[in-house]
Structure formats: structure tokens, C-alpha cells
Amino acid sequence: MLTERQMLILKAIVDDYVTNAEPVGSRSISKRSNVSYSPATIRNEMSDLEELGFLEKTHSSSGRIPSQKGYRHYVDHLLSPSLVTKKEAENIQEVLEDRFAELEEVVKQSAKVLSDLTSYTSIVLGPEVFESTLKQIQLIPISDNQAVAIIVTDTGHVENQTVYFPHKLSSEELEKVVKILNDRLYGVPLYKLQQALRTEVANVMKKYVDRYDQILEVFKEIFRHHHNDKVYYSGKTNILSQPEFNDVDRVRDILNIFEEDELVSKLFRSEEKGLKIRIGEENRFAPFDDCTVITATYSADGKQLGTVGILGPTRMEYPRVISLMDYLTRDLSRLLSNRYSK
Amino acid sequence: MLTERQMLILKAIVDDYVTNAEPVGSRSISKRSNVSYSPATIRNEMSDLEELGFLEKTHSSSGRIPSQKGYRHYVDHLLSPSLVTKKEAENIQEVLEDRFAELEEVVKQSAKVLSDLTSYTSIVLGPEVFESTLKQIQLIPISDNQAVAIIVTDTGHVENQTVYFPHKLSSEELEKVVKILNDRLYGVPLYKLQQALRTEVANVMKKYVDRYDQILEVFKEIFRHHHNDKVYYSGKTNILSQPEFNDVDRVRDILNIFEEDELVSKLFRSEEKGLKIRIGEENRFAPFDDCTVITATYSADGKQLGTVGILGPTRMEYPRVISLMDYLTRDLSRLLSNRYSK
DNA sequence: TTTAGCACTCAAAGAAACCGAGTGCTAACA
DNA sequence: TGTTAGCACTCGGTTTCTTTGAGTGCTAAA
Known part of the structure; x- marks a missing residue:
């Protein structure tokens, strides 16, 4: 819809404004080697381009700057791809x-x-993190009812979090819990962990671990914080x-x-x-x-x-x-x- | 060395300048309820305080602002402790x-x-991190010659790092290495880990692990990055x-x-x-x-x-x-x- | 269709005038 | 002797006016 010449001029104006950060006048465009029209001609075209919404003025007698629409057209149709040096x-x-x-x-x-x-x-x-899956989960006790939970994903990403258990856990119990979690949750996408806790882990843990519900609650909490x-x-x-x-x-x-x-x-x-x-x-x-x-x-x-x-x-x-x-x-x-x- | 009155005025000027961010004139000080001197008197004192280096002018006929020395004196001797609300x-x-x-x-x-x-x-x-000691170290394999090393300190702080082994390691070997490290390095302050690697670990590992020197080199690298x-x-x-x-x-x-x-x-x-x-x-x-x-x-x-x-x-x-x-x-x-x- | 010419516009930069907050100094006062 | 009133002076900030110049739009000629 724009003529060749209009596109040439629009491109010249954007290029100029991008480097100089100052409104572009008709004369400076006319002086470009790839433009062979007089300032007056350019002015007429600029006036048209402004009417079409591709250019703007900062004040009534100023040069033109590209409008948002002008940039958009430039980006979509005019820009000359540059090579990475x-x-x-x-x-x-x-x-x-x-x-x-x-x-x-x-x-x-x-x-x-x-x-x-x-x-x-x-x-x-x-x-x-969202798409990656669980590789391994570790629990490292810090004190009687406190531990650091470490989650490693298949991409090698590590997340850790301090957790508090509502009651003391012996290291055997802790090991048992961790073993069950790793057995059942390996390969599960992080965002499905909470769900898998219910479907995959709950029943097994019920069999082998005391007060399994409280512990499940703790892990549910751990698995919540992984979307940041x-x-x-x-x-x-x-x-x-x-x-x-x-x-x-x-x-x-x-x-x-x-x-x-x-x-x-x-x-x-x-x-x-x-x-x-x-x-x-x-x-x-x-x-x-x-x-x-x-x-x-x-x-x-x-x-x-x-x-x-x-x-x-x-x-x-x-x-x-x-x-x-x-x-x-x-x-x-x-x-x-x-x-x-x- | 400053008179009572000079201190009163210096304090008033700092207080005023801190809140208004504008050079303080003699009149505005004189108007304060805890100051009962005329502007002229204040001016004389201000002039003295300037000579002593506690105040400055922004230009020849401006009010005064505290100099660095003025703030220092204020902080050391004048400020009225405020209560946390x-x-x-x-x-x-x-x-x-x-x-x-x-x-x-x-x-x-x-x-x-x-x-x-x-x-x-x-x-x-x-x-x-510097002062805390090693609680546990873990190695979680990601691929044949790649693993995530996780270091947990006594304060519950976790650091992790991806490592590359120069050759493949079986999971048995890996376990052996980790066991030795944990046995020998538990409780060692982080900043001494590199050293302890040489004094405590090297000999034991020599006995039990193939190509132990290459592996030691990897851990030496891991333990380097812990001062940030x-x-x-x-x-x-x-x-x-x-x-x-x-x-x-x-x-x-x-x-x-x-x-x-x-x-x-x-x-x-x-x-x-x-x-x-x-x-x-x-x-x-x-x-x-x-x-x-x-x-x-x-x-x-x-x-x-x-x-x-x-x-x-x-x-x-x-x-x-x-x-x-x-x-x-x-x-x-x-x-x-x-x-x-x- | 293009361009030269010219009157017009307006922001920016400078110059002049003014304002006022503040000082320093002097002289009078308690 | 310390304090204060009075007054001339200073100087940054603001306002107003002028100038400048880059740029436009319009008209008429090429």
C-alpha cells in the first residue's frame, strides 16, 4: 500500500532517527546517497506518511519521528537484516x-x-523448571525435626528448601521415606509432583511409615514452591x-x-x-x-x-x-x- | 571543644537539612522552639562553625549545609536516639x-x-559461608560423566554445582568416593576443604579408588568456588x-x-x-x-x-x-x- | 511530477531584569 | 561583653524577551 518511494523514505527516517535520536528533517534525508529527490519532494512524501500514521511531529515545525505504526512497518517489511560481525x-x-x-x-x-x-x-x-522431571530427591537432616530437602531434575537443576517436621524422625524412618519417594516419583514432571504424591505415594507410605499423613503434608508443601x-x-x-x-x-x-x-x-x-x-x-x-x-x-x-x-x-x-x-x-x-x- | 550553643545550632542545622534537603538559613533556626537567639546571633555562630569546618555554603550568600565533618560530629555526639515505633x-x-x-x-x-x-x-x-562447616556432600549422576555435586553446611545452607568427570564412573565407584568424602570431611569448615582433601582424603582414596588423582582434581575444583x-x-x-x-x-x-x-x-x-x-x-x-x-x-x-x-x-x-x-x-x-x- | 523560493513556526539558547533568601558587618543595646 | 537590630550586598533561580536556525507548508515555475 505504500509506494516504493514512501518505503524508501520511511526506512531512511527510521534509520536516521535510530542513530541520532533527533527528529529527522527533509534535507538530511535528501542528502542520503540512495535518495535522489529534493527536500521539497521529500517533504510532500513525509506529509503523506504522517497522514497515513507512520510518522509524527514533536511540534508543528519540527522534523519527523517514526510513530509506533512506523516502527512496526519498518520491522515487518523494511529492515535490512544485518549480519553478526x-x-x-x-x-x-x-x-x-x-x-x-x-x-x-x-x-x-x-x-x-x-x-x-x-x-x-x-x-x-x-x-x-516447569517441564523438567524429578531425578532424585534427598533429605538431609539438620536437627531433630529439621532437614534440607533437595530436588534434582533431569536437567541438572537443583532446588533446595528447609523443612520442619511436626515430630522427630529417626534416620531409618527418614531413609524409608526418601526411598519410597524416589522409587515412586522418579521421572515425574515437577508440576505433577503434588498430584503424584496422592496417587502414587500415599498408599505405599501408609503401609510402611508411622504418621504418614503428617509427613505427606510436609512434602506437599515442598512441592508447591516450584514455579518461580x-x-x-x-x-x-x-x-x-x-x-x-x-x-x-x-x-x-x-x-x-x-x-x-x-x-x-x-x-x-x-x-x-x-x-x-x-x-x-x-x-x-x-x-x-x-x-x-x-x-x-x-x-x-x-x-x-x-x-x-x-x-x-x-x-x-x-x-x-x-x-x-x-x-x-x-x-x-x-x-x-x-x-x-x- | 564546641560550646553548648554551637552544638545546639549544629544539631538544629543537621536536623533541618536532613528533612528539607535545602541549605538552612539563620532565621529558620532562630524560629525553632528550643532556640532563643536572634538570627544575627545564629549567623555569628554559623560563621564560626563554618570556620571550624562543620558547615559549608553552597554559594557565597546561601544558607549552610553540614559538611562531612559536621555529620560526623552529629553522629558521634549529637544525635538523639530515636525509638523504633x-x-x-x-x-x-x-x-x-x-x-x-x-x-x-x-x-x-x-x-x-x-x-x-x-x-x-x-x-x-x-x-x-566461610565459617560454616560441611554437613554432607552428595553426588547425583546426571549422565555418564556428569553429576551434580551438592554441599550442605551445618547452617542448612546448600550449594550445588555441575561437575564433569574425565572418565566414566560406575555408581559403585561414585558411592565409594562419596562415602570417603563424607567420612573424612564431616565438620570441616568450608574454607579448609581444599586443604583437607589433601591431608585427609588423598591417602584413603588412593587405596580404594581407581585413578583417584583425577577425581581428587575434580573435587578440588568444586571446593574452590565457595567464597562468593x-x-x-x-x-x-x-x-x-x-x-x-x-x-x-x-x-x-x-x-x-x-x-x-x-x-x-x-x-x-x-x-x-x-x-x-x-x-x-x-x-x-x-x-x-x-x-x-x-x-x-x-x-x-x-x-x-x-x-x-x-x-x-x-x-x-x-x-x-x-x-x-x-x-x-x-x-x-x-x-x-x-x-x-x- | 518535481523543485526552487519564500513566508512562517517554534523550540532552544542567550541576555536582561527581577526577586528574595540569605549573608556579613556595623552600631546600638542590655 | 555578649546580643541584636538594621542595612547593604550577593547570588542563584525565575521570568521575560530576543535571537537563532532548523524545519515546515504552500505557491508557482520548470
């Missing part, structure tokens, strides 16, 4: 190839490398360097969000596979009205594990960020797949 | 009395309640609400510090027992030149565990913060002592 690729490889780093560390470092390369804020949602996935941030303050965010009041709202992991997890967790871009109000979250969120998922053996996210101003270097995230998640997935299948 | 006490109790929360959670919540009550940034350094104590923050962005920090550039340096846990740990970890106040340049850390750091230690059964810290502007509500921190650390210590001795 050799240096960037090396940076990423360095992090991923550290054979000794554990999964968690790799994920953490991925966040760091992303925020360093883009100078936006990166958020990485750790491997989704880990969130890793990097470059939280990068947004402060963006000229459109050098007002403390506007920034505070955004920075505060990072203090609530559950909220962030909700905002950035991507259900669908692949890369997703939400511009401005598309986030449906007022503090992000001037921000763009790009998320991409990573997986292992086709099983979706987590999400990598970038938060920056709507005036974002889209091509670069997109190619970086694509590269990173692709490689991260490959790495994780290799590790697991071994 | 009923409401504040309740807030703290609520957090501490949650019997079901594990140690880590209590510490985390303590940070939150402190930052909420003070509206400064609170930093709590978790129980020092946990850091809990709350109210990271509170500093943004302070009028003296509404310049983005100044704030960025400070917020960036919070992204490096080791640095923060170094800055806030208090070696000495009790409450400690560092004002402005006393922090010996340029980004904190306009900040005050107050730290207090908490302990269990006399054994020092960690540090609670507050970061705010030098213009801080000293009496309130001090009494709150005193109250919190005292209660936290009592709670932890009770839990452990059970």
Missing part, C-alpha cells in the same frame, strides 16, 4: 564454549554478553544512557520493575517459539510505552527451555539486535541439545 | 516470626523490610527519589555498582562486630562520596554470620536508621540463635 560472534562463542561452566552460569553469561553487545537491558529467563523460574538480568542501568530516558522520574518506574522477578517473568516469558517484537503500547504495559521488547526462545532437543529478552527504547537498532538474538538463541539451543543428548 | 517493630517482627520461611528467605525479607521502612537502599550479606557469599538487595532505586540524586549521570555509577555482587560484598562486609557508619569520603570509594553507608552485623550463638547495610545520601535520617538497624540485627541474631540451638 566476527567480533560479536567471537564474544558469544567465548561464553558458550566454556565447557566447565554449568548450565546456570552459561545462561547468566548469555545475558551479560547480550547486554554488553547491544547496550540495552537483557533479561534471560532460565530453563523452565529464575530470572537473570544484565545491563539494568543501560536504559539510563538513552537520551529519551534521562529523566529520573520516567526511569524509576522501569527500574522498579526489575525488582519483581515474577512480574518480569510474566512480561518476558514467551509462549510461542521464535522471535517476537513488541513495540511501545503493544506491550500493553504502561511503563513500557516508549520501549520495545524483543524476545526469543531457546530450547534443547526441540523442548522449549526459556526465553531471552531485550528491553530498549522503541528507537532501537532493530536489525542488529534481531540478528544477535537469533544467533545467540540458535547457538545456545545447539549447545544445550548437545549437552543433554550425551 | 510500634508499627515499625511490628513490620520487622512479622518478617522474622514466619516460622516456615527458610533462613535465606528471612534474610531476603529483612532486606525488604529495611528498605521499605527507611526508603533507602538496603543490602544484606547472607550468612557467611550471597547478596540481597532491596530498594535499589530508592536513591532515585532523593533530590540530590536526580541527575541521571550521577545515579548511573551507583546503580551500576549493584550489578557486581563481589564488589558490593567487599564494600559492605563488615569485619568488626556491631554498628558502623561511614560518611561520604570515609567510604574511600568515589561513587559514594555523597553517600552514607551504615552497616551492622548479625550473628547466631555469638558466631558472626553476616552484615546488614544501608546506603543512602549523607543527608540521612541517622537516628531512625540506626535504631532500626540495631533493632533488626538484634532480633535477627536472637532468632537465628534460637533456631540453631534447637
Whole structure:
């Protein structure tokens, strides 16, 4: 629906605004090597583009800036895919190839490398605990009625929690309990543990363990707390360097969000596979009205594990960020797949 | 060395400046009910106090603000201890009395309640792993040459790490190794583990385990990573609400510090027992030149565990913060002592 | 259809004027 | 001798006005 020339101009304006952060005038577009029209012509087109909703003015005689719709069109139809530079690729490889780093560390470092390369804020949602299954459960007594429960998943993820038993348990009893749990719950997805406790464990335990109901209650409690996935941030303050965010009041709202992991997890967790871009109000979250969120998922053996996210101003270097995230998640997935299948 | 009247005036100026964040003039001091001198007299005293280095001017005809030395004198000699209000006490109790929360959670919540009550940034350094001893070590195989190592301390703290063995290990071998480790290393302080590996374990393992040297090497690696104590923050962005920090550039340096846990740990970890106040340049850390750091230690059964810290502007509500921190650390210590001795 | 020309707009930066909170000093007072 | 009233002075902050220049929209010519 836009003419060739309009698209050319829209693209030029977005590109210019992204790098200079200042309203773009007709003259500066006209001077570009790939544009051969006079400022007056450009002005006419700009006027049309504004009428169509792709551009905005900051005041009546100012240059134009892209509107949300303008960015959207740019992202969907205009952006020239950029290649990851050799240096960037090396940076990423360095992090991923550290054979000794554990999964968690790799994920953490991925966040760091992303925020360093883009100078936006990166958020990485750790491997989704939700889908992984129980490998082993351990109970380590700390005192008479206190123990540390340790849950290990098939992905090597460990969770631990201190528990209190309502009555003293001998170590034999404890062993018996743990044995039953491991026998019956091995391979059960974490989110089904509570249920399996009732269907698989209750009857067996009834036979062999005193006051089994109280103990079951304790484990039910333990299995409740496992949906809080880990969130890793990097470059939280990068947004402060963006000229459109050098007002403390506007920034505070955004920075505060990072203090609530559950909220962030909700905002950035991507259900669908692949890369997703939400511009401005598309986030449906007022503090992000001037921000763009790009998320991409990573997986292992086709099983979706987590999400990598970038938060920056709507005036974002889209091509670069997109190619970086694509590269990173692709490689991260490959790495994780290799590790697991071994 | 200061006269009664000078102290009265210095105290009044600090109190005023702390609440209003604006240079204090002679008239406003003179109007205070506990001051019965005319502005002119106050001016003379202020002039003297400035000469002595306790006050400063922002420009030649401005009111006075306390200098770093002024705050120091105030803190050391002038501040009227404030009582923790009923409401504040309740807030703290609520957090501490949650019997079901594990140690880590209590510490985390303590940070939150402190930052909420003070509206400064609170930093709590978790129980020092350093001093605690090994309770149990577990190895849970994930794949042929991969396992999760889990270390539980006497304080119920759990650390875990993924490890890679250079060769395949049968589960019998693994069990043997773990048994030896637990037999020989029980009760050894974490920081001595590496050493004990050589003195206590090496010889025994030599006898019973194939290629024991390679395996020892793996554990040596595991025991290396245990000095990174946990850091809990709350109210990271509170500093943004302070009028003296509404310049983005100044704030960025400070917020960036919070992204490096080791640095923060170094800055806030208090070696000495009790409450400690560092004002402005006393922090010996340029980004904190306009900040005050107050730290207090908490302990269990006399054994020092960690540090609670507050970061705010030098213009801080000293009496309130001090009494709150005193109250919190005292209660936290009592709670932890009770839990452990059970 | 494109472009040159020109009047017009408006934010941003600077300059001038003013305001007022606050000081320092002097002289009078208790 | 210590305290205070009075007054000239200082200087940051605010307001108002001016200037500047990048940019537009419109018109008319190429």
C-alpha cells in the first residue's frame, strides 16, 4: 500500500532517527546517497506518511519521528537484516564454549554478553523448571525435626528448601521415606509432583511409615514452591544512557520493575517459539510505552527451555539486535541439545 | 571543644537539612522552639562553625549545609536516639516470626523490610559461608560423566554445582568416593576443604579408588568456588527519589555498582562486630562520596554470620536508621540463635 | 511530477531584569 | 561583653524577551 518511494523514505527516517535520536528533517534525508529527490519532494512524501500514521511531529515545525505504526512497518517489511560481525560472534562463542561452566552460569553469561553487545537491558529467563522431571530427591537432616530437602531434575537443576517436621524422625524412618519417594516419583514432571504424591505415594507410605499423613503434608508443601523460574538480568542501568530516558522520574518506574522477578517473568516469558517484537503500547504495559521488547526462545532437543529478552527504547537498532538474538538463541539451543543428548 | 550553643545550632542545622534537603538559613533556626537567639546571633555562630569546618555554603550568600565533618560530629555526639515505633517493630517482627520461611528467605525479607521502612537502599550479606562447616556432600549422576555435586553446611545452607568427570564412573565407584568424602570431611569448615582433601582424603582414596588423582582434581575444583557469599538487595532505586540524586549521570555509577555482587560484598562486609557508619569520603570509594553507608552485623550463638547495610545520601535520617538497624540485627541474631540451638 | 523560493513556526539558547533568601558587618543595646 | 537590630550586598533561580536556525507548508515555475 505504500509506494516504493514512501518505503524508501520511511526506512531512511527510521534509520536516521535510530542513530541520532533527533527528529529527522527533509534535507538530511535528501542528502542520503540512495535518495535522489529534493527536500521539497521529500517533504510532500513525509506529509503523506504522517497522514497515513507512520510518522509524527514533536511540534508543528519540527522534523519527523517514526510513530509506533512506523516502527512496526519498518520491522515487518523494511529492515535490512544485518549480519553478526566476527567480533560479536567471537564474544558469544567465548561464553558458550566454556565447557566447565554449568548450565546456570552459561545462561547468566548469555545475558551479560547480550547486554554488553547491544547496550540495552537483557533479561534471560532460565530453563523452565516447569517441564523438567524429578531425578532424585534427598533429605538431609539438620536437627531433630529439621532437614534440607533437595530436588534434582533431569536437567541438572537443583532446588533446595528447609523443612520442619511436626515430630522427630529417626534416620531409618527418614531413609524409608526418601526411598519410597524416589522409587515412586522418579521421572515425574515437577508440576505433577503434588498430584503424584496422592496417587502414587500415599498408599505405599501408609503401609510402611508411622504418621504418614503428617509427613505427606510436609512434602506437599515442598512441592508447591516450584514455579518461580529464575530470572537473570544484565545491563539494568543501560536504559539510563538513552537520551529519551534521562529523566529520573520516567526511569524509576522501569527500574522498579526489575525488582519483581515474577512480574518480569510474566512480561518476558514467551509462549510461542521464535522471535517476537513488541513495540511501545503493544506491550500493553504502561511503563513500557516508549520501549520495545524483543524476545526469543531457546530450547534443547526441540523442548522449549526459556526465553531471552531485550528491553530498549522503541528507537532501537532493530536489525542488529534481531540478528544477535537469533544467533545467540540458535547457538545456545545447539549447545544445550548437545549437552543433554550425551 | 564546641560550646553548648554551637552544638545546639549544629544539631538544629543537621536536623533541618536532613528533612528539607535545602541549605538552612539563620532565621529558620532562630524560629525553632528550643532556640532563643536572634538570627544575627545564629549567623555569628554559623560563621564560626563554618570556620571550624562543620558547615559549608553552597554559594557565597546561601544558607549552610553540614559538611562531612559536621555529620560526623552529629553522629558521634549529637544525635538523639530515636525509638523504633510500634508499627515499625511490628513490620520487622512479622518478617522474622514466619516460622516456615527458610533462613535465606528471612534474610531476603529483612532486606525488604529495611528498605521499605527507611526508603533507602538496603543490602544484606547472607550468612557467611566461610565459617560454616560441611554437613554432607552428595553426588547425583546426571549422565555418564556428569553429576551434580551438592554441599550442605551445618547452617542448612546448600550449594550445588555441575561437575564433569574425565572418565566414566560406575555408581559403585561414585558411592565409594562419596562415602570417603563424607567420612573424612564431616565438620570441616568450608574454607579448609581444599586443604583437607589433601591431608585427609588423598591417602584413603588412593587405596580404594581407581585413578583417584583425577577425581581428587575434580573435587578440588568444586571446593574452590565457595567464597562468593550471597547478596540481597532491596530498594535499589530508592536513591532515585532523593533530590540530590536526580541527575541521571550521577545515579548511573551507583546503580551500576549493584550489578557486581563481589564488589558490593567487599564494600559492605563488615569485619568488626556491631554498628558502623561511614560518611561520604570515609567510604574511600568515589561513587559514594555523597553517600552514607551504615552497616551492622548479625550473628547466631555469638558466631558472626553476616552484615546488614544501608546506603543512602549523607543527608540521612541517622537516628531512625540506626535504631532500626540495631533493632533488626538484634532480633535477627536472637532468632537465628534460637533456631540453631534447637 | 518535481523543485526552487519564500513566508512562517517554534523550540532552544542567550541576555536582561527581577526577586528574595540569605549573608556579613556595623552600631546600638542590655 | 555578649546580643541584636538594621542595612547593604550577593547570588542563584525565575521570568521575560530576543535571537537563532532548523524545519515546515504552500505557491508557482520548470
